Amino acid sequence: MNNNLQQQHDRTMVRVQQGLDRRYRQEKRFQRIGLGAIILGLVFVSFLFISIIANGYTAFQQTYVKIDVNFDPEMIAPIGETDQEVLSKANYGGLVKKTLRDMFPEVTNRREKKVLYSLVSTGASFQLRDMVMQDPALIGTQQSVWVLADDDVDMLIKGHIDLNVPESDRRIKNNQMAWIQSLQAEDRIEKRFNTIFFSAGDSREPELSGIKGAVHGSFFTLMICLLISFPVGVAAAVYLEEFAPKNRWTDIIEVNINNLAAVPSIVFGLLGLAVFINFFGLPRSVPLVGGLVLALMTLPTIIIASRAALKSVPPSIREAALGVGASPMQTITHHVLPLAMPGMLTGTIIGMAQALGETAPLLMIGMVAFIVDIPGGPFDPSAVLPVQIYLWADSPERAFVERTSAAIMVLLAFLISMNLLAVWLRKKFERRW
């Protein structure tokens, strides 16, 4: 009898033991799946960054070609001519072409000549013009000048053109290859730091295009956005948190703010189009309208963050201020607001970072126009950085791919530093009561 019980007990233990093994295996598996999910997420992050950086780092260099220009008085202007008007109207494009013909005298065929001219950028003629206009004494002399290479040559030098592709499908033909190799043999090709990328506006030619216009546009847009959304957001938060009576109206406002925070950004763009542009007749593509739209969009974020900051200020502060005779408004402006300010600023910076990366609503209000000039204020038409990225991403030239990636790197650098600033602010001023 006793034996029987013992046997039954042993069998139960064996079953439990087997079950335990299975359950522990399950436990392990579950844990691994969780870890795997996180690792997958981290892999996505690193993959994204690696792909952008790998595509974009070469854009910070630009290929230049050295050509020996004979500033022929017959082609430009008589020696001694200083009239800027005359100097600016000379045929510098022809001068560049003639220089190239002189450097490769074996090219005679018309079609080949055309291919030869495409070795240097169309910007080369403007560069020569500026040189002559600055120093008219150059006329009649022979100079070695480093000029911008065409974007296809630039791509070849950077190794982005696959030479195994048949010639007909390649942007660089075999004869161009031969010329480039001979130029390289004479040390006439060189890569330098790409200053144009940071100092020029948009252009149809990849080698002449830069992000300065877009950065300025983004700056003005963000300034308008900040000037509106910060005071209004803080005021709304103060009212809702400190003064608002508990009634239907404030309930509606609260639900409204929460819902606005989740309205798709493109809908805000349509609002801007219908109200600011069609109703008020404000101009399209200007940072003023962009800033207004983004301000409406970031308001909920700022209000929610500011309310959290106000909530974290202990009631004893308010009671003490009221106790020594401050009015409710004085209590808020002199005591509560300064204590809540770091939290509000953190929320505002995060909202601004969101606004800086936002594209869709700006497409709706016409900020996709092709704008070469660098905007001088919030009333000038301009692009912004994310829209510039979108426009370049649509361009077919290979050279724009690396410029897009480089512009993304600049944008991400701005965003990351803004977020770090927010984290630093929070760390520095965080106070536990």
Next chain:
Amino acid sequence: MQSTTLIIVLLGLMTLAYYMGRKRSLSLVNGRVRDLHSLPSYYGIHTALWCGVPALILFVFWISFEGAVVTGMVVDNLPQEIQELPPERLNLVMNDIRNLAQGDIVSREVDETMQGAADHYSSLLRISDMSLFVIGLSVAILGGLLAQRSINRHQRARNRVEKAINFFLVSSSSLAIFTTIGIVLSVLFESIRFFQQIPVTEFIFGLEWSPQTAIRADQVGSSGVFGAIPLFAGTFLITIIAMFVAVPIGLMSAIYMAEYAGKHFRALAKPVLEVLAGIPTVVYGFFAALTVAPFFRDLGTSLGLSVSSESALAAGVVMGIMIIPFVSSLSDDVINAVPQAMRDGSYGLGATRSETIRQVIIPAALPGIVGGVLLAVSRAIGETMIVVMAAGLSANLTANPLEAVTTVTVQIVTLLVGDQEFDSAKTLAAFALALVLFTITLALNMIALHIVRKYREQYE
């Protein structure tokens, strides 16, 4: 530039008014502050407000209506035959006049009337600017002087200033309401105009979408069919794919972070994952179009499948990656809100951690997780840049993720970008689509927020 100067001058005047008001209040009582009703700075602010606010209101109104009024005056002076043009043609003429006045390139040859109108336009603008400057500044100075005059020791300056601040606070918080009303009205009005041309039933139940409307009646290939089902289907397909990526990864990583991860691992991995949330969507779009879509196409080719280079799969997967941190941080919140007692009870009965998670924590947190997923869905539906850059333009009615589909947001962008006229069915259709988008996301949000709130109350 003119308006910037005006604002700066106005700010200067306000500062001056502040000091003048303060000084007058002090001199009234010979420096004995306690004889005043309010602190001297309140008298200063009161004066500055009277100086700045009326002028600013005038300025805003002027700027808002200047364009319309000046355009109207120029149109009135145009020859009769131009005035009788249909509105959209008249708009083009006005655009040319404006461009001419600014010295830009004009799309037609410049004749005498055009040049005259342009000169008239720029002279009107100059007059308007000048008079704004003069009137605005005189209003400011007058307001400041009157307010400074009215100061006496019994004036309740603090109460008045606080009233003004309170008015600002109330109107700021009502701005959210006005934004919503503005969205609803602007989208609704244009949608109603659209539905006057295209019946609602055709829009909601139609199976074909081809918004190119014919300009001439005999034109070929411009059908102008507005059946939105393919767009809804495409949006749905991409959203489903995104959820298949985001929900398992986001949920599992939230569970691991909340229940398993050590302090150091958590401190390291969490911010890195949150980086995904801070990346602009245009970057994801570029990533999808340049890296992910070609990757799937090549993968498909090597497996013998034909994958479109604008496949729904690529757009959906990248959108899913974007939403991972959204799902994971929302689930993290709800999992942490499950009371510790429930875990302890489960451990006490001998359950392993994973059993506790699967059989106790997840069921308890389910409403919150569902709410979070609904919010993520609403986000995926409204997401624009990824699909604009990586999904297709042609409306295919298909459930095959390897083909190109288009979405509601893509169509809104393609219909509206670069268009100037706002009365063709083509542009109005964008507003009708936006109405649908707004309604659906709003409904999803309301439901999700309701569920989450209910869930929170359960454990409080």
